Amino acid sequence: MSGVDSVRYATTLGTNALIEHKGPRMGMLVTAGYEATVPLSRARGYGEGLDNLGQQDMPNAQRPDPLILPHMIRGVRERVDFEGRLVMPLDENDVRLQIRELVDRGAQIIVVALVNSVVSPAHEQRIEEIILEEYPSHLLGAIPVILSHQVAGRKGEYVRATSAIVDGYLHSTMYHALSALEQNLRSHSYEKPMLVIHNSGGMAQLNSTDALQTIHSGPVSGIGASEHLALQAMLGNVVATDMGGTSYDIGIVVEGGIKHYDFNPVIDRWLVSVPMVHLVTLGAGGGSIASYDRMYKTVQCGPESAGSDPGPACYDRGGMRATVTDADLLLGYLDPENYAGGSIPLNPRRSKSVIEDTLCDELDCSVIDAALLIREKVDDNMANGLFTELRARGYDPEDFTMLAYGGNGPLHCCGIAKNLNIDRILAPPFSSVFSAVGAGNMHQLHIHEQSLYMVLYDSNSRHIFDDYERFNAIVAELRERGKRDLLRQGVAPEDIRHSLELDMRYGNQLVQTTAVIPQHEVHGPADVLAIISQFSNDYGKRFGEGSQAPEAGIRINTIRVASYVHHQTVQFEDIKPLPKGERQAPPAPSSRRNCYFVGHQGSRDTPVWNRADVKPGVEIPGPAIIASEVTTFLVDPGWTFVAAKQGASWFLRNE
Known part of the structure; x- marks a missing residue:
């Protein structure tokens, strides 16, 4: 391991711990009078994390089992108002009493979530000091303390509290597992710090990672790889689709560098407040179980999956239910003797x-x-999911190139794209491990944000924002916090870069649009008007020119600074398909099979090639199969397969 440049780790440990409901007994301190905030869960706790049908079925609704028991939530006497002004000082004697009661009841970790602590965290910080005074490490061992303002920097008492609770619930599992992994790397002569992938689209050392940031980090890596590839190959707008055995993950990468984040994602059954790269997961994969839908008298696929154990029935490991892979095998797409390089006979x-x-x-x-x-x-299920996701965000699917990766992505991409009128599909290099490529391309990154109410243009008074010092001070503080995070990891100050994003809206619209602002300080009306102009342009591109509504007023809801340092990345050569006149004929196929295709009567004699034999520039008209050890490229009738450099593969329709 001494010769390895970098070890980067994306893990499902946190996801598994939530699913299995294995975590420590926690105690929680809140502002007195707010003890019921988490148990009530805004009266919507039954619906978070369920599908639409489950959310509508109120008579049978069941709330998730709580991560923290109601009697382990204690109120402390203190209060700060929404602007951070002191209303009631912290009663330290009361704090000490509540801490002792929580410890006596078996609390192994303490979460602190006070009202308005994101604008004035002094009381949360003092409570942490008191806990360390009462129970120093030499007396009782280290009791982890999770402060909510450090986990989530946005307003919203409930979602900030649940963010801290989930982070605390996963803390011990993640800390011990990742520490053990880092020690194992040390024992194998890897002396550099291990880097942990974050769901924000970046990575950091273990000492700068919250457990909450590791959830869904694997699929997010694939979206990061898609962004990197789209930028280098100048692909424009791309929709990233990752189809594996159990799920179909969808991400959007648009031209211009604007990332789509979920700022209130649902993790398991819990609504949290962390900036996570937007990811939609559908229950559709090779292992999705097919059954008879008695209501509509047709086939239903998913979301239940056979998984990998026992897996599809054709694996011959005890699976007793039909799956998508079983259908693909019978339709002739898969080679029963050489599936997965021959390691899994079908x-x-x-x-x-x-x-x-x-x-x-x-x-x-x-x-x-x-x-x-x-x-x-x-x-159809996957196409509907893609269509809904793109249209809901103001995009036309026909303006996108589809990236199809994962073990099953290149096998199903033509049928999905045809339903959406997408005519360009790219199966990227290393498509079966494309998410790992994304992890290798990531940069160390930390995102800090602050919720606020900042009016750039007041339509009633026709007044333009002029409190420049306030804006500049907030941005400077967020930049400094990101800088400290990176300096703590040994990054040279001159290598640190910052990106400023503003979540903006017209008036009281529910929809927010994120604008990337190149200038990080404002010093006059011209700078404010430049921000408004950037927002107007981004809004028009997303929802159509002329849809802007400055007459309703313009305001900023969140200021966000991403602090990062660039690392060496995988460089993709020009992977665009050769012009039609410069393409080559394919070599003789290695075999032929009878295959069946949706919308076509009877079987079609289909040639089969080995991917290693198809050189860059080769064009193969469909129907065709190009097989490799890790995935199968299925070219439907009406599509053309074009091999590009570095193992990239294009599917083109109606050229």
Whole structure:
């Protein structure tokens, strides 16, 4: 390991701990009078993390099991108003009493979430000092203390409290597991700090990582790789799609460098307040279980999955239910002898048996017709998810290039894209491990933000913002916090860069638009008007020119600074497809198979190539199969496969 340049780790430890509900007994200190905020969960706790049907089924709604028990939440006498002014000083004797009661009740970690602590954190910081005074490490061992203003910098008492609770719940699991991994690396001669991938799209050393930041870090790495590839190859707008065995992850990367974040994502069943790269996960993958939908008398696919153990029925490991992979096998797309490089032999008889038992009698159809219905249904589900995601954010799918990666992405991409009228698909280099490529391309990054109410243009008084010192002071403080984070990790000060983003809206609109602002200070009306102009341009690109509404007023809701340092990245050569006149004919196929395609009658004689034999510049018209050890490229009729450099593969339709 001494020869390795960098170890970067994305983990599902936190996700698993939440699913298994394994965590420490926690205590919580809140402002007196707010003890019921978390248990009440804004009266919406039953619905967070459920699908639309589950959220609408109120009679059968069940709240998630609490991570912190109500009797372990204690109020302390203090109060700060919304502008940070002191209303009631902290009663330190009361704090000490509540801490002792929590420890006596078995608290192994203490979360502190006081009202308005994001604008004045002094009381939370003092409570931490008191805990260390009462229970120093030499007396009782270190009791982790989680301060809510350090976990989430935005207003909203409930979501900030749940963010701190989830972070505290995962703290011990993540700390011990990651520390053990770092020690193992040390014992194998890797002396550099290990870097942990964050769901914000960056990474940091273990000493600068919150447990909450590791959730969904793996799929987010794929979106980071998509952004890097789109920028280097000048692809414009791309939609990243990662199809594996159990899920279909969707991310959006638009031209211009504006990232889409979820600022109140739902993690498991909990609404939290952390900036996480926007990611939509659908229950659609190779292992998605196909069943008969008695209401609509058709096939239903997912969200339930066979997983990897026992897996699809064709794995011959005990799976008893039909899956998407079983359908793909019977339709001729997969080679039963060389699936996964020959490491997993497939049994077509098992696939045929489970599809007959599950669907054929109910649908009164043949096995192949049932398999085609499965294929069509799962592709429709993924296309609908993509369409909803893009349209809800003001984008036209036809303006995007689809990136198809993951083990099953290149196998299903043509059917999905056809439903959306997308005519360009790129299966990127290293498509089966593209998320790992993204982790290798990430930069050390920390995001700090502050919620506020800052009016840039008051439509009633026609007044333009002029409190320049306030704006500059907030930005300077956020930059300094990010700088301290990176300096703590040994980064040279001259290598640190900053990016300023403002969440803005017209009047009281619910929709916020993020504007990336190149100038980080304002000193006069011209600078304010430049910010307004940037916001207007971004809003018009997203929702259509002429949709701007400055007459309603313009305000800033959040100021966000991303502090980062660039690392060496994987450089992609020109991977765009050659012009049509410069492409080459393919070599002789290695074999041929009879395959069935949605919308086409009967089987089609389909040539099969090995991906290693298809050199850059080769063009293969569909139908065709290009097989590799890690994925299968399926070229539907009407599509053309074009090999590019570095293992990139294009699917082009109706050239």
